[in-house]
Amino acid sequence: MSEIYDIGYRHYDGPRLGRGHTTRALTVHSLRGVFGLGRPARSKLVPFSLAAIMVLPAIVSIAIMALMRRAGMSYSGYAVIMQAVVAIFLAAQAPTVVAPDLRFRVLPLYLSRPVTITEYVGAKVVAMTVALYALLAVPLTVMFAGELLIDLPGPPRTKEYVGAMLTGLLLAVLLAAFGLAIASLTPRRGLGVASVIALYLLASASVPIMYSTLLSAGNDAAARWAWLLNPFWLVDAVQVWVFGTTPNSEGGYPGGPVSFVIVVLLIAAAVAALALRYRKAASR
Amino acid sequence: MHILDTEGLTKRFPTVTALDGLTVTTGPGVTGLVGANGAGKSTLIKILLGLLPPTAGGARVLGLDVTTRGADIRRLVGYMPEHECLPPDVSATELVVHLARMSGLPRTAARERAADVLRHVGLAEERYRPIGGYSTGMKQRVKLAQALVHDPKLILLDEPTNGLDPRGRDEMLALIRRIGAEFGISVLVTSHLLGELERVCDHVIVIDAGRLLRSSAIGEFTQTTRSVTVEVDEGTQALADRLVELGHGVAPHGRMLLVEVSGPDTLDAIRDATADLGLCLIRLERGRQRIEDVFREAAGV
Incomplete structure (x- = not known):
């Protein structure tokens, strides 16, 4: 290997870019990691299969619109109907974004560079948000493009599409912040997957039970609150409040901005948890 | 800077x-x-x-x-x-x-x-x-x-x-x-x-x-101590005697001699003495203090 050593050392006098560049590069790097790009094929299997499953109902809807000349799936209900797929995606991929750097103590290599802990965590949250948003926005957009091309009788459902796209973004932020906070508390990837999925199952399985129990007790108003315990129905409640869509739950939601306030508080709590977790990790 | x-x-x-x-x-x-x-x-x-x-x-x-x-x-x-x-x-x-x-x-x-x-x-x-x-x-x-x-x-x-x-x-x-x-x-x-x-x-x-x-x-740290180590093939004693005769401080150190250096002429004297006695000079080395010794000294161990 001695001949390798013979190449003299060259100094670098090119540009050194600022924070914007490094944060963007870290975001793109993390986003690629979510979808397993630049990794072995088996890392791509789960994210791309789930993304494909997400698009299937959109394609079926286009077929229904084309062949039966009537509206397919609603835009506003897409996220709620497909919530299990989105939740599995979050559980499976959130740990890949945060767990390795914590588990293998890579963080000091970032922090000894101009990257701050806030930028690091911010890049991770943005990457996960973009990934989740892509998961929701791509089938919605495919479906909308199909609707425009097929040109059904009556005006296109543009308002509903835009509403679903905007609430989808809110849902993506909420899920990303929460998923990463939970995953960062469990540096082992498998454990992270299990805890995110367990929490989701708890929220999705218990909610209909609570609803029917409260309903049979004759407490209709309280029953409607039960839906807000699940993030997908919670964000659907925001959609109902802002865009006046049909609720995707039995019996509707409590009215007014309360659901939106809860979403904002939950996002703040998740971000605070992340900040605390990483402040501790940074001081190690 | x-x-x-x-x-x-x-x-x-x-x-x-x-x-x-x-x-x-x-x-x-x-x-x-x-x-x-x-x-x-x-x-x-x-x-x-x-x-x-x-x-x-x-x-x-x-x-x-x-x-x-x-x-x-x-x-x-x-x-x-x-x-x-x-x-x-x-x-x-x-x-x-x-x-x-x-x-x-x-x-x-x-x-x-x-x-x-x-x-x-x-x-x-x-x-x-x-x-x-x-x-x-x-x-x-x-x-x-x-x-x-x-x-x-x-x-x-x-x-x-x-x-x-x-x-x-x-x-x-x-x-x-x-x-x-x-x-x-x-x-x-x-x-x-x-x-x-x-x-x-x-x-x-x-x-x-x-x-x-x-x-x-x-x-x-590893400053040269004021002595050299001399090793010759045979005739160590003869060399020691000659150097003492010339007024140099000599101490035996196993098969070698530690010679106190008073100046450049000490080294010349060692060279000349070995040549005169027809000895085979194997080693002429400045003694060095190692970092360990300094650390031990400083720590007062």
């Missing part, structure tokens, strides 16, 4: 004082930071990187204050941690390119620099394989490469020879020497093994329990 200087630098943790009024300056070249485990070496490095605020006193790295210019320091400095810090499922190339970009290098430059630096630390084809399968020596090289990739002015190496076998240790030390001498990058290297720093450092700082024991150039 000083590469780094500290002034009464103190760091107290709730239960322990890691650094206690440390005042030290170093110039360019390779500087060794020696101390037992827990002497405060890693704490000092974290303060120098601007990642840990000092309790009292101050420090400057490349003329930049650690408390206010941390981000600027981290742009110009490379850091190799003591602990394992490499994700196993990515290749060395991928990791080093990514970390180059985290230091602000554009994509193309990051790729070129990563390839260059990995070659310099001696990683060839294996740099495309996942790090999980690397030996300890290869992992240490990757850790060193990521510290160098952005062409820093100074690199801080925390126990770079830890866990290496003797050969890996030699190679790592040679590499550190090259970085300081050929690459023109100043180095601060910590170790709890004194002997190995002797071989690569221009300057050595010895700390113990967060206090400065000694800071001086390596020449002063």
Whole structure:
């Protein structure tokens, strides 16, 4: 290997870019990691299969619109109907974004560079948000493009599409912040997957039970609150409040901005948890 | 300009004082930071990187204050941690390119620099394989490469020879020497093994329990003692007698003689005496004091 050593050392006098560049590069790097790009094929299997499953109902809807000349799936209900797929995606991929750097103590290599802990965590949250948003926005957009091309009788459902796209973004932020906070508390990837999925199952399985129990007790108003315990129905409640869509739950939601306030508080709590977790990790 | 200087630098943790009024300056070249485990070496490095605020006193790295210019320091400095810090499922190339970009290098430059630096630390084809399968020596090289990739002015190496076998240790030390001498990058290297720093450092700082024991150039550390060791094939006694006759201080030391040096003429006298007696001179060597002795002296052990 001695001949390798013979190449003299060259100094670098090119540009050194600022924070914007490094944060963007870290975001793109993390986003690629979510979808397993630049990794072995088996890392791509789960994210791309789930993304494909997400698009299937959109394609079926286009077929229904084309062949039966009537509206397919609603835009506003897409996220709620497909919530299990989105939740599995979050559980499976959130740990890949945060767990390795914590588990293998890579963080000091970032922090000894101009990257701050806030930028690091911010890049991770943005990457996960973009990934989740892509998961929701791509089938919605495919479906909308199909609707425009097929040109059904009556005006296109543009308002509903835009509403679903905007609430989808809110849902993506909420899920990303929460998923990463939970995953960062469990540096082992498998454990992270299990805890995110367990929490989701708890929220999705218990909610209909609570609803029917409260309903049979004759407490209709309280029953409607039960839906807000699940993030997908919670964000659907925001959609109902802002865009006046049909609720995707039995019996509707409590009215007014309360659901939106809860979403904002939950996002703040998740971000605070992340900040605390990483402040501790940074001081190690 | 000083590469780094500290002034009464103190760091107290709730239960322990890691650094206690440390005042030290170093110039360019390779500087060794020696101390037992827990002497405060890693704490000092974290303060120098601007990642840990000092309790009292101050420090400057490349003329930049650690408390206010941390981000600027981290742009110009490379850091190799003591602990394992490499994700196993990515290749060395991928990791080093990514970390180059985290230091602000554009994509193309990051790729070129990563390839260059990995070659310099001696990683060839294996740099495309996942790090999980690397030996300890290869992992240490990757850790060193990521510290160098952005062409820093100074690199801080925390126990770079830890866990290496003797050969890996030699190679790592040679590499550190090259970085300081050929690459023109100043180095601060910590170790709890004194002997190995002797071989690569221009300057050595010895700390113990967060206090400065000694800071001086390596020449002063291993300053030549005022004696030479002489070894001849046969006739040791004859040579000793002759030198005593000429008025030199001679002490037997096993099969060798320790001769006190009063000036250059002592060496001439030894040469002439061996020649006159027709002896075969095997060794004529200046006795050197080793860092260990200094440390022992300073620590009062």
